[in-house]
Amino acid sequence: MGVGSGYGQRAAPERHGGDGQFGQRDAAGAGGSLVTRMGLKNKHDPEFRSSHSNNTDRDRSSASEADIGILARNLNSSLLDLRLVSGFTIGLRTLGDGRGFEDTTLILGRILNNRYGLDAHCATATTWSTSIRYYGGHFACATGINPTLDRFGVRFSRQAGAYNNHNRHIFDGPNFELRQLDPNVAIPFLNETSGTAIIAGGMRMEACSPIAAWHTGATTGCEYEVAWAQTYAIGIDYTATTTRAGNAVYNRHRAPASRLTRLLAVIPNLRGAAFRHSNTEIGVEGACIIATSTTTETTMAALSWNGLDGIAATGRGLLLNANRGVAFVVQTKHAKEFALAHWLVGGADSGRLCVRCFDGAGTVRENQPQDVLASSRGRASWWAARRWRPGLARRACRTAAGCSCWSSRPAVSPRPSLSASSEAPPNE
Structure with missing residues (x-):
């Protein structure tokens, strides 16, 4: 099974079923479902294991968000063990659609050569994305993969008008090697919502932009602990559309005093x-x-x-x-x-x-x-x-x-x- 070489839109979508999407769109029950390029796995117990999902199409120049490697919909009180997803615009999407994606543990393996490694997404106003635990995760992009396109390890996103308060997503020890090359940016976290309490501990940042997170909405109460990086001045970037702050970077890389709040x-x-x-x-x-x-x-x-x-x-x-x-x-x-x-x-x-x-x-x-x-x-x-x-x-x-x-x-x-x-x- 080959490893994909990049992210972007393929010439013709691969189909599971007859709906023309990248994987069958099912009617999720109370337990939720897991859709991958390998097929559909219905949930009969609280544990999913997805070994590999690869996209080997090498002739792609744009990045269609319909190009998703693994889609996990409406999981609740579940365990998702991801071994490898490689070569998609979105590697793994966790989706709340009509119901919520919550109280679930994800064990993350290799997430390679995707524009968005992991995307926590909500499709409707009546859904939610809350209380998720993530362990590990090797988010990486190779040097020659679409070098002009921005890339992100984790994104929090939604459809227009959908749920906007993604909260309490806890990451333990993620590793980001996103290969920042001018003119692109390579940032571990992109938050397009107004959620709270996105907390990452023990991050590693190699070949990334000197930005732990990019906030475009009203996100507040987030913490990013950088255990190792290739620079010292790691910060948070806020776009012109940002309406709130109140987030923090704790830089533990050869700068022990910088993680302390100082009384001025x-x-x-x-x-x-x-x-x-x-x-x-x-x-x-x-x-x-x-x-x-x-x-x-x-x-x-x-x-x-x-x-x-x-x-x-x-x-x-x-x-x-x-x-x-x-x-x-x-x-x-x-x-x-x-x-x-x-x-x-x-x-x-x-x-x-x-x-x-x-x-x-x-x-x-x-x-x-x-x-x-x-x-x-x-x-x-x-x-x-x-x-x-x-x-x-x-x-x-x-x-x-x-x-x-x-x-x-x-x-x-x-x-x-x-x-x-x-x-x-x-x-x-």
Whole structure:
């Protein structure tokens, strides 16, 4: 049985049955089904074993997504043992179609020369793709296989209008050797959904782009632990359509400190750090004061102060007018993911986070795409008259470049803190 040489569309589809698809489309029962180029395997027990699925057609230049090696539909509480799938646009597709694909364990073997090695896909709005465990997996592409086409190890996808919350997919020790060659990109994870909790542990990245994951939707709460790679600055890429952040790369490859969250600034008690800047103005040691009212100013120096009026000291904290804020200024050249937390006096449910981004010269960046992404409630909108991006409190944001001012406003805020995770080596 030969090993396929590439991915893409074949001249004529091979048929199982008479429906013209790559494998028979069956009516899946409660147990689900497994369709391969080898034929159809109905599920009579909770375990499938697929030894090989190969595509030996070598004359293909495009990549039709109808070209699927193995299709596993609506599995629930099952075990799928995959030995080899090679030479397709999509090597293995796990599909929720009318029902869900869930609570299943996949043991992954060799997944070779496919544009998308594994595709977790949902076909309808009434289906789901949740709670899946993956063990192992050798995702690889040979050097000469369609070198101009982008390739991905794992993709999370859906049909238009279908289920969009793929969640709790856990990968243990996958190996990616995807052969990145200009001008293509070779990325282990591609997420086109708005799901959560895609967690990969102990990843190996050889001949890949320096990107652990590419997010095009509103995915959040994902973690990618890189055990070994051929570079140090492994990150997450967000496209212009991305509306959330709140994801992390843990780089364990010769960079033990980079996987730790670093506390950048903390003020244990704003009341204790407050000082009189003048007879009418109050400042806070370790922070700057900002005004969020309408302004024409465009520089950091003109948008932050040591102290301002509109702030009153109380017995336990500081009471801020609605157009005042206490802010940290942080440099974002290397660290991209930040989390700010603050606690209000008496547990009051108020306060607000705002962000201002500046370039290296200290000039405000006005409404630049992807400057700020929030982890929980979408993109922070640009308010041109006030030169800031308002949002809700208690969330993490990602900045693209320059410096950012972080502010909690208004009400009484006794204890803010700011921490960051880095996508760069710890010594840079």
